[in-house]
Amino acid sequence: MTSSARAESVSGGSLVQVEGLRVAFPGAGKTQRWVVDGVSLQLERGEALGLVGESGSGKTMIASALLGLVPAPGRVDARTLAFAGIDLAGLDESGWRELRGRRIAMVFQNPMSAFNPVRTIGHQLVRAIERHASVGPTQARQRAIDALAMVGIPDPQRRVDAYPHEMSGGMLQRAMIALALINHPQLVLADEPTTALDATVQAQIIELLKTRLEGAGLLLVTHNLAVAAQLCRRIAVVYAGRIAEIGSAESVLRRAMHPYTQALVAAAPRLGDQRRPLAPIPGQPPGPDDLVVGCRFARRCPRADGRCADQPPLVATSSDRQVACWHTGAPP
Numbered sequence: 494m495t496s497s498a499r500a501e502s503v504s505g506g507s508l509v510q511v512e513g514l515r516v517a518f519p520g521a522g523k524t525q526r527w528v529v530d531g532v533s534l535q536l537e538r539g540e541a542l543g544l545v546g547e548s549g550s551g552k553t554m555i556a557s558a559l560l561g562l563v564p565a566p567g568r569v570d571a572r573t574l575a576f577a578g579i580d581l582a583g584l585d586e587s588g589w590r591e592l593r594g595r596r597i598a599m600v601f602q603n604p605m606s607a608f609n610p611v612r613t614i615g616h617q618l619v620r621a622i623e624r625h626a627s628v629g630p631t632q633a634r635q636r637a638i639d640a641l642a643m644v645g646i647p648d649p650q651r652r653v654d655a656y657p658h659e660m661s662g663g664m665l666q667r668a669m670i671a672l673a674l675i676n677h678p679q680l681v682l683a684d685e686p687t688t689a690l691d692a693t694v695q696a697q698i699i700e701l702l703k704t705r706l707e708g709a710g711l712l713l714v715t716h717n718l719a720v721a722a723q724l725c726r727r728i729a730v731v732y733a734g735r736i737a738e739i740g741s742a743e744s745v746l747r748r749a750m751h752p753y754t755q756a757l758v759a760a761a762p763r764l765g766d767q768r769r770p771l772a773p774i775p776g777q778p779p780g781p782d783d784l785v786v787g788c789r790f791a792r793r794c795p796r797a798d799g800r801c802a803d804q805p806p807l808v809a810t811s812s813d814r815q816v817a818c819w820h821t822g823a824p825p
Contacts, residue, residue, distance in 0.1 A: 508680060508710045509536035509559065512573035516554045516734075518781065519566055526781035529554050530734040533807070538679070541711040543721035543742065545757070546731040547778055552714045553602075555731070556682045559712070560597055561589045577679060595625040598673035600683040604665040608657040614641070614668050615653035618675060625676050640671040644701055663694035667701065674705060681706060684714045699723050718761045722746055730754045733779050733789040736807055740814035750810060750821040753790045788818070796820045 516529035529551040536542050544552040557563045558574065561584065574581045576597060584592070593599075601607035609617060618637035622628060628636070634653070641649035644667040657665060666686065673681055683702065687695040702711070702724060715721050721728050722742050729739040730751065738751040749755040759772040776793040779785045788794070791801040800819040807817040 507535045508538045508540070508577055509534070509712070510573050510575040511535070511555075511559075512571060514555065514558060514571040514574060515569070516551070516558055516563055517568045517570070520782055525568070528734050528781050529558070532731075532734070532736055534729055534736065534739065536680070536710050536712060538710055539708045540727070541706075541713060541725040543713045543715060543725035543728045544731050545715055545718060545721050545728055546737075547774075548716060549778065549780075550731045551734040552731050553684055556599075556684060556712055556714050559680075560593060560599055560682060562599075594621055594678075595676045596678055597680045597682065598676070598678040600666075600669055600673045600681065600686045602685040602688055604669040605657055605662075607669060608665070610657050613654050613656055614660070615655075618653070618668075618672055621672055621675055636675065640675045641668065643674075643705065644668070644671045645697070646671070663690055663697070666690065666694075666698055670698070670701060670705070674707070674709075677707065678709055680710045680712065682712045682714070685716070686713075687715075687717065687720055695720070718746060718757060730757065733785070734781075735789060736815075736817065737790065738814070738816045738818075739807070740811075744811075744813055750814065750816045751790075751818045752794045752796055752820065756793075794820075 512533045514529055514532040515527055517525040517527050520526040532551075532555055534542070544555060546552055554563060558569050558571075559576065559581065561581065563569050569582070571582060576592070579592070608614065615634065615637050618640060619630070619633045622633045622636055638649045638653050641652055646652050646664055646667050652660070652664075660668065670686070686702065687698050690698060699720060711724065713721060713724055725742050727740065728742045728745045730737045730745065730753065732753050738745060738749070738754045745754060746758060749758050756772070756774045760774055762771060774793060778793075779789055787802040787804050788797070791797040794801070805817045805819050807815050809815050810821055
């Protein structure tokens, strides 16, 4: 079946539909290491959804599966993995090339490694334009300059000929956002877009994403709860490859129900509240080679009991919240 034919095989009005997503890598012998295990979520058109959690929780792999970028020898399985009605699991390489950079775009965590160091920023922007639009070199260059101006890069006529190493970290992240938005995608995947930036530049990047998405859906990968709260309408808390809790950003962060979400909120610093001590989460999350039976947070959870030997399902606790825990609610 061709890629275009497969596009007709997935129904539903959501921009992104994910059901039962699993991402595995080979382990010892013939075993599989499931770094994402049974994730289900939806993203509506124009909505911003944040994936939050500790490093290594599987957030980036979820985003990578939506762009066909899970590195070999990784394996992706899902009951449904769809974008705008297109069955992503059924795409061949030509189908992915049609989507990437035009309808789905990525803001990578480290722009210095994402850009080609021996090509100018303008050259790489122009190539992205020419790949998906029938324009001449003069028009493509002007669109590249306009894109740099749109994201607030000063003197874009000169900066368009700069190499990546000639830009600061904040300016290079702006150029990465320009590259992601230059073809007006329907979905933007942003992987830790404010990491390693100082507070002032971080605030500028957040404001830039809020004002320049132009109706595109946003899937934000971050460990920073404050960034997620500023950018996202909904938040999914990911732990050891599974979703622990998902709901509106306000309800999840103000009235966390899963013990892991509560621990994340307690561990996050709050501006102006220097008297409140930070509460680190004890222990370490399980690694992909660890065999965990039942709830994956149980060995770090102060409320774990015999019920936690069974994996709790992700169930609705209200109209805007789903939680995977046998012990939901406020701490005792």
